[in-house]
Amino acid sequence: MSNARRPIIEMKHVSKIYSIGGEEVRALDDASLTICEGEFVAIIGPSGSGKSTLMNIMGCLDVADSGEYLLDGQAIEKYSDDELAKIRNRKIGFVFQSFNLLTRMTAFENVALPLIYQGVGTAERKRRAMESLAKVGLEKRAKHRPAELSGGQQQRVAVARALAAQPSLILADEPTGNLDSRTGDEIMRLFCELNESGITIVLITHSEKVAAQAKRRIRIMDGRVEEVEAE
Amino acid sequence: MIFQSIKMAWEAVRSNKMRSFLTMLGIIIGVTALVVLVSLVDGAAGSITSEVENLGNDMVTVSVMDDKGAPLRLEDLSRLSQLEGVGLTSPSGSMTTTAKYLSNEVMVSLNGVIPAYYDIQGLELGQGRFLKTADVDNRSYVAVLAYDAAEELFGEEDVLGKRFTISGRSFQVVGVLAEEESMMSAMRSMMGGVSVYVPFTVESRMAGQPYVTSFCASADGDTSAAENALEQALLKRFQQDSDAFTLVNMSSISQAMDKVTDTLTLMLGCVAAISLLVGGIGIMNIMLVSVTERTREIGIRKAIGAGHRSIMAQFLLEALMLSLMGCMLGLGLSWVILQIFSHVAESITFAMSADVVGLAVGYSSAVGLIFGLYPANKAARKHPIEALRYDG
Incomplete structure (x- = not known):
């Protein structure tokens, strides 16, 4: 069934090598994978398995040493830092483990920030940011600063921020890692709902329990990627 | 954005x-x-x-240090004022001396001048008259006092016609200048005493110096043109020695x-x-x-x-x-x-x-x-x- 859909992420033989203390570490070793539009994929791996590297490359925060990475049909290796920033802005919505909201700004301003960098006008920006906040059920907290919100609420603001730019892909790095299990479940339910409305989600986690809620799972170990068969 | x-x-x-x-x-x-x-x-x-600028920007002052045997007389001055660009000329030599009225003694700066001085310096009369050509020709013992001189010497307003003495000679007051309120005049009277103006011929006799050693000239138009004309004439007179005299232009001071x-x-x-x-x-x-x-x-x-x-x-x-x-x-x-x-x-x-x-x-x-x-x-x-x- 995935054949009928348009691929969002296509990685072919991607490698990334770090040298730490004169020793070469293959963070990614000949990794190939394809993720299509509308999928909900979990990437599972223990710490040090190379999943952060995979996410950085997927999120265009870093470029691979070798191999090919097509995001939404665009080859990423060719772009400059500024062009990568633009691609991140338009195509990828990040959700981080530690929320990464700007503490001085209100929830609304945080959500509107990617739209500012996109150059969206004030009225349109306001409409879209409020719409995003409504999607995560926080429109009433628009004027609150992160410090005045609970962890789960902060993470939902972060999800709203990721949604505001209407990206092709939401990339979530351990989104439940800093939350208790109940709020973690809430966030996961939010991701499931978003996926049902057609948004592509890639979730990176070390927890099998969290990964189990995704429709497709990919395991990463020592920089190598392999598909996990659905039960 | x-x-x-x-x-x-x-x-x-x-x-x-x-x-x-x-x-x-x-x-x-x-x-x-x-x-x-x-x-x-x-x-x-x-x-x-x-x-x-109040002192008169269009004025040139000359002091002669070394006359090279060709001292300037009053007649030479009037010849200088014929020069192109030069307006009026007047001796402006002064000596410091003591003026006496009754038992009151005041240090004054005694200026020997001619009537043209009034216009060159842009003075202003308060009462009476300034010196006249006849005063100079007749060597009359008449004097015009600066406002503060009249005040210090007589201590009263109405001084016209009164007499005071300098070095045993009696002078009659014929005029008093208007009150000046500038910083410069205050400074001047502090340093050299209050000013008294008498005919040049009288002052030069008292000083035992019949020649003009310093004078001022007004410009007829451009000040620097007057300055040039005077400089050329004086150079010619003093054997091309530029150290024989100094020539000061007020506008050059303000510059x-x-x-x-x-x-x-x-x-x-x-x-x-x-x-x-x-x-x-x-x-x-x-x-x-x-x-x-x-x-x-x-x-x-x-x-x-x-x-x-x-x-x-x-x-x-x-x-x-x-x-x-x-x-x-x-x-x-x-x-x-x-x-x-x-x-x-x-x-x-x-x-x-x-x-x-x-x-x-x-x-x-x-x-x-x-x-x-x-x-x-x-x-x-x-x-x-x-x-x-x-x-x-």
Whole structure:
């Protein structure tokens, strides 16, 4: 069934090598994978398995040493830092483990920030940011600063921020890692709902329990990627 | 976009008020120093220059040091006044002596002049008349007193026709000059005593010096033309020896004074500029700290799509905002200080000129931009992954 859909992420033989203390570490070793539009994929791996590297490359925060990475049909290796920033802005919505909201700004301003960098006008920006906040059920907290919100609420603001730019892909790095299990479940339910409305989600986690809620799972170990068969 | 960047910069400045203020303090002090010092020099120079101009800018004064056996007589002076460009001439020699009225003795500066002196110096009569040609020709013992001379010698207003003595000779007062209220006249009377004007022929006899050793001339049109004409004539007379006489042009004095105040302004301006520079270094210092502190913020902004330019603009605007706010506060403070100075100095008003304000604003924005450039660039070049990982 995935054949009928348009691929969002296509990685072919991607490698990334770090040298730490004169020793070469293959963070990614000949990794190939394809993720299509509308999928909900979990990437599972223990710490040090190379999943952060995979996410950085997927999120265009870093470029691979070798191999090919097509995001939404665009080859990423060719772009400059500024062009990568633009691609991140338009195509990828990040959700981080530690929320990464700007503490001085209100929830609304945080959500509107990617739209500012996109150059969206004030009225349109306001409409879209409020719409995003409504999607995560926080429109009433628009004027609150992160410090005045609970962890789960902060993470939902972060999800709203990721949604505001209407990206092709939401990339979530351990989104439940800093939350208790109940709020973690809430966030996961939010991701499931978003996926049902057609948004592509890639979730990176070390927890099998969290990964189990995704429709497709990919395991990463020592920089190598392999598909996990659905039960 | 630019409006949003300004808003962000403002929030950053506002969120750390104490630090922002301390950072601005360098600029505040620098701008205040610049504006106050330059305005003070300007104000003082302006009032002195107008005093000098009151003395008669179109006047040339000549002193003869060495007559080379060809001393000037009164007739020679009237020949000099025939020269092209030269107006009137009058001897202006003076001697310091003591005038007596009853038991009252006053030190006076006795000026031997002819009627033309009145017009050359631009004097003003209060009462009576000035000296006449007949007084000079007849060697009449008549005198015209400066206002303060009359006051000191007689101690009363109505002095016309009264007599006083100098070196045993009795003089009759025929006129009193109007009261002068300039700084220069006050200075003059302090140094050389009050002025008394008598016919040249009388003064030269008393001094035992029948020749003209110093005189003044007015210009007929351009002062420097008169100066040139006189110089040529005198050179010819004194065997081309330019050391035999000195020739002073009042406008050259005010020019020299302009030069002095310009230099002074420049010097004080430089001192102030240096303190502004130090303020700029303060801004750079704080901006660098701020960039490090906000590494994570920079990482977040970059992750969600801020390019090099957006980050750069944000931090540059912040530096610019700090320096411009400092500049505004400094201008306000300068205004207050100048008001106080004007109040204290009464006769002189110190005002901020638009030039100085423009200079201060321009210079502080330049300082803000230049010293903001390095921190802003440092912020913009941070790698998003490392910046996101930073915990501080």
